[in-house]
Amino acid sequence: MLNSTTRGLALAFGALSLAACGSGTPAATGSAAPEKPGKISVAASDTECKVAAAEVPAGTSTFTITNGGTKVTEFYVYAPGDRVMAEVENIVPGLTREVIAELPAGTYETACKPGMVGKGLRNALKVTGEHKALSSDAKLAEATANYKRYIKTQSDTLLVKTQEFVDAVKAGDIAKAKELFPVSRTYWERIEPVAEIFGDLDPAIDAREADLAAGEKWTGFHKIEKDLWITKDISKDGPVADKLIADVKTIVAKSNAAELTPLNLANGAKELLDEVATGKITGEEDTWSHTDLWDFDANLQGSKAAVQALRPVLEERAPDLVKTLDEKFAAAEAALGKHQKGDGWQLHNELSKAELKALSDAINALAEPISKIAPAITK
């Protein structure tokens, strides 16, 4: 997975390399770039690969590889994801070979491969100097616009469903309120990372009892949840319900007005899975109602929506990452799908430890590639 995701980055560099190659004298660009070394020597052996420079200026670099070992070796310069930027094969013991690499600014790896197999002995190589921004900004802008449309549809329904929930609470209809609780939360959980931008409102809407400091006033969904499932008395929850819908209205207005960056989308997709890992799999989110799997599903869908909005950009820059994400999203959905029950989900406390571990594994498998989206889109 590490590989397929870093491979994504390689494409970003690939697009860059054309621009860099045509930009003339690389050594003259950017005063911060290190001085151009003549040739970079590489001392290769069966167990070591000593590259004389760890940082070179953008443009062409010449590597001189001497094989001091007993095995035939190879030398590579890789862009992230093992995209080959330069290679020289069949360096027999005792031989010295040269290879020229054209490298735009960025982070690379060099590798010697004694025996010509395996991952090789890796070293980091930093290339610095002027580098032009990518020309696909229009696609990134389209991605955020797309995601904003998603926020709009979700928040519209969030308002409607929260109002229904609040009405049921105020009417004292415990059964109906219990039924609406996980449903209204679904729309909230799908877009929660955006809501979190407005720090003080998120806790007012979604704080759990355990989150509170001594003496702090508890409001929002989970206060009503406890009254619905534990105290079974919602007669005094009218003001809490009123405040909930007022806070939700405020946050919906703010969310729809917020300017989002592609990075917000990438990080939001990751944060939603972090939410699943820390709150839902443990059953801490809905500790009274045990309706955590509704939230789990909503987080997963919200994460997927953010990734889908970025998809055109990712397909261009990181096609392998897109493939991995598709595969792992499908696996996570399938793992969760086993616990569907009617229109909803099994309760958290109906799942065995082994079933929870399977869900945890699926989220871990998905979250690692998702954490690679941010660097892929910012390059």
Place this chain on the structure above:
Amino acid sequence: MSDRMSRRKLFGLGAAGAAAVGAGAVVTRALVEEPTVAHAASISDPVSFYGEHQAGIVTPAQDRLHFVAFDVTTDKRAELVELLQEWTAAAARLVQGKEAGTFGTVGGVPEAAPDDTGEALGLPASGLTLTIGFGPSLFDDRFGLAGKRPAALADLPKFPGEQLIPEISGGDICVQACAHDPQVAVHAIRNLARIGFGKVSVRWSQLGFGRTSSTSRAQATPRNLMGFKDGTNNLKLEDAELLRQQLWVGAQDGPAWMTGGSYMVTRKIRMMVETWDRTSLGEQEAIFGRDKGAGAPLGKKAEFDTPDFVAKGGDGQPLIKDDAHVRLAHPTTNGGARLLRRGYNFVDGSDGLGRLDAGLFFIAYQRDPRKQFVPVQMRLAKTDSLNEYIKHISSGLWACPPGMRDAGDYWGRALFA
């Protein structure tokens, strides 16, 4: 009193390592001085990742352990092989004291999660070794390995009295991380687990804080949590011929991918230390068959004296009882079968009943468990008087392939060839 002083010094040295050498050596006996000298010179140095055999077996036992067992979650053979290659590359870096990925904790772009978790930044290699093993469950039909399962990797029989917990037993792949610094060992396992997400899942893991065996004559025999020297007759680095006979899988043993490898048995053994501690010294020594101070076999003077299983006391009874641990475990009473033990003490907090959750994480390497661990343990499980104070709660059996020839090699290469 002076005996007690020196015992405390001994513990001090084990924990504090090089720092305590000067002070400790003056007041303690040769037994204590000897190992610390050899120890101190290498406590932060790297151990080579390459060689005929994997490091972490006859490597002089380091002070700390983090052991992990994984279940393979991918069903794709190619993904598993890819992971083993990534792990090998990361392991080769980690044992040199380098970071898990080439960009490390702070060398990457700010938008990316660092490719090393960072807690070992600035720490030396600390003698880190990473040793891989493959469990019997890997050899099912998922990866086409059924035909490659070694006969010696036969499931262990049920031993009388064991109370194994399935969730902390077995696994498809294990990695034993040993180092002189616990942070270095934990860092290695954490980064390997991270690289493995989506392909493997941590099944269980175990920390060990103090070695309970010596695997070199340059090391003193340490004590287990019962306060005894146990495993005096351990196979050691210097016993080349014995290692060939008892530790390493020979070419004639088969399968070919295991030649130069070894089989590891892990057992988590909970000790009822509270009841043990209120047992009289005489009874404790009778149970082990050794003197608690010097570790000498009963009736002898020094730790490495050969036990006399025939000698009788004034009462006409054997000096070393028939059910004493040393008699039952000794090679001379087991057809010469020996083990290379490499276990660690553990204390996993407390058990909620006012007792320490403590014991021994037993690790033993050998050429063929069917002829070594299994018969010895069967005998111990049936008759060892120590059983009243211990309980086996986890079990693992692992085929550890030979060492990495060079950087082109990878964990499991010959197995997956």
